[in-house]
Amino acid sequence: MDSSLRVVSSRSRRVGPVVLLVATRKGAWILHGDAGRQTWRVDGPHFLGHVISHLVLDPRDGQTLLAAARTGHLGPTVFRSTDFGRTWTEAARPPAFAKAAPGETGRVVDHTFWLTPSNAREPGVWYAGTSPQGLFRSEDGGVTWAPFSTLNDDPQFREWMGTVQDGTPDGPKLHSILVDPRDARHLHIAMSGGGVHESTDAGQTWTPRVAGLKVVEGFDPAVVTFHDPHCVRRCLSRPDRLYQQNHCGIFRQDRPDADWVSIGDTMPAKVGAIGFPMVVHPRDADTAWVFPMDGSDVWPRTSPQGKPAAYVTHNAGRTWKRQDVGFPRSQAWWTLKRQAMCADAGDPVGLYLGTTSGELWISRDEGVAWAPLMQHLPEIYALDVVDLR
Amino acid sequence: MRVLIPSALQSYTGAPLVDGSGETLGAVLDGLESRFPGLRFRIVDEQERIRPHLRVFVNGRPLFDLNAPLPPTEQVNFVLALSGG
Numbered sequence: 147m148d149s150s151l152r153v154v155s156s157r158s159r160r161v162g163p164v165v166l167l168v169a170t171r172k173g174a175w176i177l178h179g180d181a182g183r184q185t186w187r188v189d190g191p192h193f194l195g196h197v198i199s200h201l202v203l204d205p206r207d208g209q210t211l212l213a214a215a216r217t218g219h220l221g222p223t224v225f226r227s228t229d230f231g232r233t234w235t236e237a238a239r240p241p242a243f244a245k246a247a248p249g250e251t252g253r254v255v256d257h258t259f260w261l262t263p264s265n266a267r268e269p270g271v272w273y274a275g276t277s278p279q280g281l282f283r284s285e286d287g288g289v290t291w292a293p294f295s296t297l298n299d300d301p302q303f304r305e306w307m308g309t310v311q312d313g314t315p316d317g318p319k320l321h322s323i324l325v326d327p328r329d330a331r332h333l334h335i336a337m338s339g340g341g342v343h344e345s346t347d348a349g350q351t352w353t354p355r356v357a358g359l360k361v362v363e364g365f366d367p368a369v370v371t372f373h374d375p376h377c378v379r380r381c382l383s384r385p386d387r388l389y390q391q392n393h394c395g396i397f398r399q400d401r402p403d404a405d406w407v408s409i410g411d412t413m414p415a416k417v418g419a420i421g422f423p424m425v426v427h428p429r430d431a432d433t434a435w436v437f438p439m440d441g442s443d444v445w446p447r448t449s450p451q452g453k454p455a456a457y458v459t460h461n462a463g464r465t466w467k468r469q470d471v472g473f474p475r476s477q478a479w480w481t482l483k484r485q486a487m488c489a490d491a492g493d494p495v496g497l498y499l500g501t502t503s504g505e506l507w508i509s510r511d512e513g514v515a516w517a518p519l520m521q522h523l524p525e526i527y528a529l530d531v532v533d534l535r
Numbered sequence: 536m537r538v539l540i541p542s543a544l545q546s547y548t549g550a551p552l553v554d555g556s557g558e559t560l561g562a563v564l565d566g567l568e569s570r571f572p573g574l575r576f577r578i579v580d581e582q583e584r585i586r587p588h589l590r591v592f593v594n595g596r597p598l599f600d601l602n603a604p605l606p607p608t609e610q611v612n613f614v615l616a617l618s619g620g
Contacts, residue, residue, distance in 0.1 A: 219588040219615045220543055220577040236573045242581035252582040 162535045164490050165230070166498055167211070168506065169198040172524035174213055176201075176231050183496050183510050186519065192231050200485060202261040203532040204287075206269050212288045214258035214274070222257045224274070226288045239290040241274045241282040243298060253278055253298075260485070261288075262323040268330045275320035279307045279337045281349065294349050297335075303352075306340040306370045314338050321484065322378035326385050334378060334388065341373035342390070358406035360394035377424040377484040384431035389463075391424040391436055391484070398463050409463025413438065417450045417457070417468075423487035427495060427512075432462045435469075435489070435513060437482050437499060448479040456487075456497070456513050469509075472516035480505070485528035492533065500526030538563065539612040544578070547571040555611060560591060561601035563611055578613065588616040 166177040168190070175190030192198075196215045204210035209228050216222040224237040246252025260275035274282040274291060281294040297303050307318060319338050326332035331348040334355070342359075343352040354370045361372040374393035381387040386401035389409075396410030396419050410419025420441030427433035435458050440446040449455070455470035481502040490496040497509040497516075504523035509516045538555035540548045548571050557563040561583075568575040580586055583601060591598045592612040593605060605611070 217543055219586070221580060221586055223573065223577065238572065240576060242576070244581075246582055254580040254582055254584070 162533055164492070164496070165203055165532050165534060167201040167203060167528075167530040167532075168500060168520075168523065168526060169201040169213070169485075169528040169530075170504070170524040170526050171197055174198040174201045174231075175520075175523065176211075177519075183490075183492070183508065188520065189231060192234070193225070197257065198527065199257055199259050200261045200528045200530070202263065202530050204263050204272075205532050206263060206266055208532070208534055210287055212261050212272065214261055216257045222255050222276075224258060224261075224288055224291070237284075237289055237291065241276055241280065241291040241293070243280060244293055244295065253280070255280060256317055258282075259319045260321040260323055262325060264325045265327045265330050268325075271330070273323045273325070273333075275323050275335065277317040277319045279303075279318050279320040279340060281320055281323070281335060283349075296350055297343075297352060303340070306354075307337060308339055308371055322375065324378065324380045324388070326380070327382060328385055334380070336375040336378045336390075338376065338393075339371060339374045341370040342375050342378060355399070355404060355406075357404055358399075358408070359390075359392060359397060360408065362394065376422045379424045379426045379434075381426050381431035381434075383427070383429050387431045387462075389424050389426055389434045391421050393420070393441075395419040396421075396424075396436055396463065407463075409459070410436075412464065413457065413466050414468075417455070418442070420445075421482070422447075422484035423482055423499070424484075425487050425489050425497065428489060428491045429493075430460075433458065433460050433512075434463070435459075435487070435497065436466075437487055439481065446479075447481050449481075452477050452479050454478050454480045456499070456509075456516075458513050469513040469516075471514065472509075473507075483527055485530075486526050488529045488531050490531045490533055496531070498529050498531055500529050502526060536563075536608060537610045538567065539610060539614075541613055541615040543615055544574060544613070547574040547577075557605070559602055559605055560598055560611070563605070564601070590614045590616065 164179045168175040173191035173194040178187040199214040201213045211227040213225040223240040225234040227234045243253045255276045262273045264271035270287045272284045280298045282291040284291045322336035324334040333345045336342045341356045344355045345352045356373045361367045365372040376391045378390045388399045390397040397406040398409050399406045413419045417438045421436050421438045425435040440450045454473045455468050457466040486500040494512045500506050502525045506520040508519045555563045564575050593608045
């Protein structure tokens with residue numbers, strides 16, 4: 147079904163229309179925005195009732211959509227569309243772990259959680275991260291998927307992954323699959339739990355990258371198992387810079403320095419440095435956003451004090467500035483999941499966020515002011531935005 | 536034999552009842568997969584186990600083993616539990 151809506155105007159100068167992809171616990175929506183992000187055409191729901199963990203449009207061809215899907219009762223799969231969701235076809239071989247040897251207990255993919263297209267030099271290549279933690283690769287645009295035995299079945303990795311009891315409430319996950327735009331063989335992945343890992347040989351070998359990161363008090367940060375990166379992003383304008391929202395703060399890494407630097411210490415004490423999404427500016431590697439969540443005592447995972455706000459840094463994390471204009475001033479107990487905030491490539495950058503209570507918000511001016519875009523959606527799991535040029 | 540397909544899987548078969556054949560449950564599923572690609576993996580995981588919340592009944596009795604011989608029957612019933620929220 148289609149409907150149209152108009153949102154609050156701004157003076158933004160944009161470069162082209164955008165497509166905002168909304169993945170929810172009960173289906174997916176595709177929002178087509180004009181160049182000014184003023185008028186949006188809402189297309190959806192797609193897959194009503196299906197759990198859609200991630201919906202991603204291939205920026206390399208501007209038309210291939212992949213949806214990571216499952217239902218409460220059926221096994222996980224990946225759907226593919228090349229006509230913006232008018233028609234969908236199912237992957238012929240969805241992500242699945244290797245069959246266990248006789249007498250051994252094999253793992254089962256509960257759901258595909260994260261989808262990442264490789265860089266422009268590898269058209270048709272995609273990566274998928276699953277729950278429980280697994281890495282998969284497709285070389286045919288998402289039709290067939292092969293497991294990475296170097297990671298999925300490696301005894302050391304399996305130890306770092308822990309068990310289901312060690313994972314997040316929705317199950318342990320492999321996420322934040324980052325492909326270097328300069329070199330498709332250079333990869334990062336993150337696991338909740340299990341740390342951040344880097345490969346320079348297309349995933350044949352991996353090196354843990356947890357130095358400098360904090361872990362929960364009382365645990366040994368040298369043990370990779372204890373690390374819980376919530377979201378890691380690479381700066382396209384400076385690919386050797388990574389930002390990370392972690393279970394224990396906010397961090398930045400500037401390769402070749404392998405150590406992460408804590409950059410959350412200057413966040414206001416009453417807000418803290420806990421959260422899930424991490425968003426980077428498409429052209430300014432010193433600018434990034436977080437959306438803090440309450441990580442005190444039992445971890446409510448809601449906006450601190452019931453007052454939602456994004457925080458932006460313009461100096462690589464040295465200082466942070468609160469951005470809450472337009473948001474409710476009180477009694478708004480939002481939760482944002484790690485994939486539910488993103489930035490477009492406009493000038494100024496447009497920011498988007500989605501809450502677990504089904505609200506979709508937009509900022510057309512890099513977070514200075516926010517306005518509601520949609521309400522009453524199901525629990526929002528993930529957002530992705532692509533600029534069509 | 537006939538195979539009863541639950542509503543959540545009828546996007547594959549287009550019908551609640553389809554024809555099936557085979558001497559084991561696994562063989563029935565293989566036959567269905569050849570006609571309705573993708574169906575089997577939604578029912579059976581990569582370790583060859585029937586997924587949680589999905590049950591198979593023949594002659595009123597549950598089946599769990601894909602390789603066990605099917606008892607004489609005219610209908611295999613796939614049933615989804617009504618769980619979740």
